[in-house]
Amino acid sequence: MFFHRLASLISWLISPIVVAPAAYFFVARFGFRDDPARWDYFLLLFFASTVIPVLLIYGLKKIGKVSDYNITFREQRFLPLLVMVGVNFLGYELMQQLEAPRIFTGILLFNAVNTVLILLITLQWKISVHLLTLASSIALLYIQFGTVVFWFMFLVPVLMWSRIYLKAHTFMQTLVGSLIGFLVMFAELKWWIGL
Template sequence: MRFDVHRLADSISWAISPVVVAPAVYCAITLLGYADDPGKFSYLTVLFAASTAAPMLLIYGLKKIGKVSDYNITFREQRFIPLLVLTFVNVLGYEFMQQLHAPRLLTGILLFNAVNTVLILLVTLQWKISIHLFTLTSCIALLFLKFGVDVLWFLTLVPLLMWSRISLKAHNFMQTLVGGVLGFLIMFAELTWWIGL
């Protein structure tokens, strides 16, 4: 049986996609990092709605009406509307978190998701950055801030995801590299400032 490189790359791309990675990391941070907080399930509901439910419903709807060509929104020109809507969704999520008096790290996640979505949106006007890599490394930065150096082994997923996105011709090397580097550094800097470390 012939080994299907494209299928492997596609499977990796979906397994380490933003709608998988973000909620998994948010679950770990909320349920393990704030296990004794009685509001943890409320926080997680808001995070899940903003990071997974809203993007999936939005992209499904846009695909249905032909505004995007595929669920990964491969074409740069098609990313403006989804990113704009997701910025609003994260701002709304931040406001909900404030009302719940959530821990500062959790409110910061949604606040800076909104800020960083605007950043990606502005970059997208001229260039195509890898949102897959940006999301993965920003989530690793979150885990690092909450749990310390033991989680940095997740960085081994970065070259694997880079290979996947390049193999699928969704991005070139620089687009994946810049997405990965910026994702970690920006989220780390933002939240370090936000929580006062």
Template structure:
């Protein structure tokens, strides 16, 4: 689908939701949240920051730089045909993150979380390339984030679930995805990330 211009107040609101809840942002949030839980005080936060460097900060930065250099349409890589390279780069960053955490003997929860991200990314990349279908990475990460928060901190964090629907709405409103692509993304992220994290943690 071709993204529509951001003109109306509703469109602008959708754009804000899309940017605030971008995959790179939510990945950093969940890594810091689980890091804080996995180890006491600043030590846990340090693990979260280290993992976020590999899984969120560097990949998101590369997407922004790539968009500015014209390598892909925008930092969300709206064109499905352009997604193979950036997703592969992100995959490499996450693998490097896991290797680093293993070498440094990171807490099990951190390793389980990054592994969950890796498997979700592989599944998303497979669907994008093999099925030639642009599943929503935004809702996949949002769905995974909501489930991982619940598995880590308990059921009270279920208040974040409506945010997943809001992210899906924003992607459809902006013309970047169909409703089906956002729903499949959310279900995929929630089930795959949740299963892997629960299995390994």
């Protein structure tokens, strides 16, 4: 019982709706401290990564389209993922209107692109969105701040354990989510920013 509660707590604390905005906050607060519009960028990212997904999943749960807030069943993930593709593309266009630094436009653009990738994978297989989000957030922080953020990597095996313990994913689903999350986001942002 203790380990089940611990695994559940970890899964909620290191969930996509917590991890992604935390990473965006760090980028805005510490990476662009001299930019007066940095909180505008953060709020747009926060709405796209947390507020809208929470409202969407809550609404889908309310009308019975998903069975739980983690969307455990692969077949139920298609609609919310499709909506999030649109949300991120719209966010990208709004971020362009703000003339934001390329790292902020890139986050929304590649969140949309990578959600399409997750959608395609989801048609055949269940990948861990928890691990993918954590790893891609670490890649984002690495692009902005360098190797100092690599201590966040200790969260990867911790989250893998919790998802596997809860029987939400297999080891391979968490491992592939981690690898794709980090490598794809790193390559995309590195290319987009032109480093």
